[in-house]
Amino acid sequence: MGDTHVLCTASLEERVPPFVKGSGQGWVTAEYGMLPRSTSSRMRREAAMGKQGGRTVEIQRLIGRALRAGVDRNALGERQITVDCDVIQADGGTRCASITGGWVALRLAVNKLMKAGDIVTDPLISEVAAVSCGIYAGQAVLDLDYPEDSEAGVDGNFILRGDNALIEVQMSAEGSVFSRNQMTQLMDLAEKGVVELVAAQRAAVK
Amino acid sequence: MGDTHVLCTASLEERVPPFVKGSGQGWVTAEYGMLPRSTSSRMRREAAMGKQGGRTVEIQRLIGRALRAGVDRNALGERQITVDCDVIQADGGTRCASITGGWVALRLAVNKLMKAGDIVTDPLISEVAAVSCGIYAGQAVLDLDYPEDSEAGVDGNFILRGDNALIEVQMSAEGSVFSRNQMTQLMDLAEKGVVELVAAQRAAVK
């Protein structure tokens, strides 16, 4: 995704949040952050401001929700995996990169648990990957880089599984609108893009 | 939207946020809250917890973005309108009710400004309205009430303008997935629902 670099790690805990406790099911959650100078002009550090911004909260909830759609939580058992996605360098599409990279971290962590015999049935149903598409200069474009992203009137994030099932679709227009026809074009592009990403995920896991 | 009651107000300020200052354009923003006992079991009060939760932040950003898509910010001029949406009673669909009701408050506030001669050209392009749809018990259902909403595996929010243009589409599956075919069904339902809402908005403004 252009020059975007996101460090993704998965950390295991043998305990789950209160609302899951006793259900026999596991939980996958995510946290997201950007280094202050991951962008071309320095952003204020969220830890120093004393809270995570609205955009950060929105993105990390999205990452967690997306990854859980690829997980059989019964097969995972009562344990929690926290996926941290930290943006080292940002060039558009950081949330999609976080989901796609976060899944690789999750896959590696689960492989380790299975090798150790802690989990018997693979709890990962299929890959989870995400792409951004947008209408830029009247054209549907896959994987917007930062200059495109900031000018695109319409911007979509599409999260799919490796088996082609849809997990989440978000299309939104800042100061603009779009038609159903454009929606279909973006959706087509996204499906194509996810195929490539899933191939890259499989290569990375190997 | 079932038994959901949301109080929507619009407040005018003759100043704009720093990132708009000097642009000649106006700004529309929104805040969202739920009374602790708007739900059947009491929620903790956000003011007492010392911060707005992730869900609240996400929703109020969505409301603001949606309303701005119906506004010609040049025609509005350098002033800000804050739309407050406070949920008195919640029965599913509070974010859609907030957008739809928030637009009525915005329309009334702008009418007052135009009557007073402070604005000459109407800055409101077309109504903004939102519906939720979901897949419940295998069926595409319009305007989920709370019990349906909590069991629906797939849940969508569709924000449209009165001229049928799309502003925002969010479809997401918690612990589930969906197909492109289902996406089309939900989209069809949403378009039908918005027609009814726009009629109700026009009646309310009169």
Added chain:
Amino acid sequence: MGDTHVLCTASLEERVPPFVKGSGQGWVTAEYGMLPRSTSSRMRREAAMGKQGGRTVEIQRLIGRALRAGVDRNALGERQITVDCDVIQADGGTRCASITGGWVALRLAVNKLMKAGDIVTDPLISEVAAVSCGIYAGQAVLDLDYPEDSEAGVDGNFILRGDNALIEVQMSAEGSVFSRNQMTQLMDLAEKGVVELVAAQRAAVK
């Protein structure tokens, strides 16, 4: 109380705060809030500011203390009732309206518990009601509305029980002083006002 509207609800929990635990006694507490546009010019939302203001904290402590004076905490048993008072529209006297309305919510909640057989002896000793009085334009006035309230040099809140016992008396002068004679006049007015309020509470409960 003029055009003041306060939504009062009572919520039951089968647990008490740590300092009451094991005493066999119950607890009644209150929370207070104002919607941002309950006043004629918009106030900032406390949840967005990240804390409850000093005035809010003072008022909700007062409401809780007042209501507890009408409760036999042994008869209530180890359970907690939280009374939420949310001001929808403010026109002076919101703290008195909250106490008086909060008692109605408390009465209804306790009636439900007694009907269900969860409580045998009625824990509510007598009604709790509150009025504001002040010296306005040299005259002692009952139930100040907002314009009177903001100009009154001396302002009192009187909380009484339906059996005429005094619970709390607060008389204060912002930028002014008062005499013992004026204090007596206000006290007389307050006693008269509370009689009317208690009648209204009884009617509401029926």
Added chain:
Amino acid sequence: MGDTHVLCTASLEERVPPFVKGSGQGWVTAEYGMLPRSTSSRMRREAAMGKQGGRTVEIQRLIGRALRAGVDRNALGERQITVDCDVIQADGGTRCASITGGWVALRLAVNKLMKAGDIVTDPLISEVAAVSCGIYAGQAVLDLDYPEDSEAGVDGNFILRGDNALIEVQMSAEGSVFSRNQMTQLMDLAEKGVVELVAAQRAAVK
């Protein structure tokens, strides 16, 4: 006031809060704190908890309001005096000790300003002093010490000026009620007590 020790200081600033700016009037405000070990068992430090508790906020608002009632804000001119009241050792009546001692600090600060010629007309109208009284073991008692205070069902704070005018009266019953007759007894006691305190203030200033 028993073994209560409160350090009171007055600090001058040549600027006023925004809501006073341009009015030609001054402002007097107060802050209150307790050292963690001013009480016999250690309290948590408010700075470490990240906020001032409800009781602290209530008390410092009371101190400020009380002191302002003794000040001609026009004569003070556009400057602010902040009175800090820090409890070194607490044995009941810390809020009354803070007001009474705070007035001495305020008097000394104003004397200095007048000596330097910065203020011509004395802005202090009369002393401000406060006592607590309560009903303890059925008896009206002046200046409750800590053991009395914690058992007194009815507890009052009375703030008066040296010219006998009333500034603020607060009587409240935690888990109890009181009669108008008791209210009169407490008021009589308070007037007597304040006479002694004003004499002590005058001696301290000399």
Added chain:
Amino acid sequence: MGDTHVLCTASLEERVPPFVKGSGQGWVTAEYGMLPRSTSSRMRREAAMGKQGGRTVEIQRLIGRALRAGVDRNALGERQITVDCDVIQADGGTRCASITGGWVALRLAVNKLMKAGDIVTDPLISEVAAVSCGIYAGQAVLDLDYPEDSEAGVDGNFILRGDNALIEVQMSAEGSVFSRNQMTQLMDLAEKGVVELVAAQRAAVK
């Protein structure tokens, strides 16, 4: 230490922080604060700002670490002593005064525990005392007062035990540097200063 006044108290709790629990060892921790007007111009109150500043946090960690170096935590047993150091008046060297005075409070608290038979073996190994030294006007100076401290380019804090062992050495240059030779001079001065302080501590305990 000049006109510096620090109130030091030690408070005992029969519980330890989680990371010590079950180890059989005790814990000594410290908290530090300055009254707003302990300095010649008023500082903002940390409780009102909603957090402890970086300097406060640094100092209280230092005090705790220093005192623990004089304690045999096995002999103390699983209990925690919290030393509060509150600066009433500041004239340079408040952190050193806090350590030196804090040790006296700790010694008195431990003596009481031993007298009561709760501790058998004395857990205090040797006194802990601290001095500041600096290079002021080219000269190595012991115990800088405030005017010296603010102009000294090089400033050191030396924490030693009564048996002459070193606990902590901090030498730092704000906008300046120093040589090893100067380091040696400061160290010599510090050792001399601590001898005097330990004598004063012993006198205070008696």
Added chain:
Amino acid sequence: MGDTHVLCTASLEERVPPFVKGSGQGWVTAEYGMLPRSTSSRMRREAAMGKQGGRTVEIQRLIGRALRAGVDRNALGERQITVDCDVIQADGGTRCASITGGWVALRLAVNKLMKAGDIVTDPLISEVAAVSCGIYAGQAVLDLDYPEDSEAGVDGNFILRGDNALIEVQMSAEGSVFSRNQMTQLMDLAEKGVVELVAAQRAAVK
């Protein structure tokens, strides 16, 4: 420094903090952070906790102070450089790595300013570098790795300039003490280590 990886960046602003404004001098400040999984067991994210911990605050103040000692603030002119040090992987010595790497980022930023002609005289006096040393298993050891660091009773950080001048010396013993002789040994080791680091900095800048 072992397997420690710290990302260091320098960001320029053409404005200075209030306490420097109008002095004609520049300012260098630093911020420090650790990614949650930079350590072998995951730490909580500071942005999510709502504040920077005491250790973080202490370290970033140290980095800023250290770097300023290598800067001629008059030659820099009224501009601020913020050095961000973010730990990607931690294996002991992160504060020393941050200072040493931070200086390289500062050097590169200043070179760019000089090349652009914004600064004429080089404001960097000499390199700033830092090493940690400790007493481990009775031996003075340079550059402790994480296992050594956690067991070392005595631990020192030494910050020097390329011209051998001392900037800051911190030696501390957690649960232990040290002698002047050991202090000298550590100091000798540190001087040797800094020579190597300065060579590495010069190579990196080239």
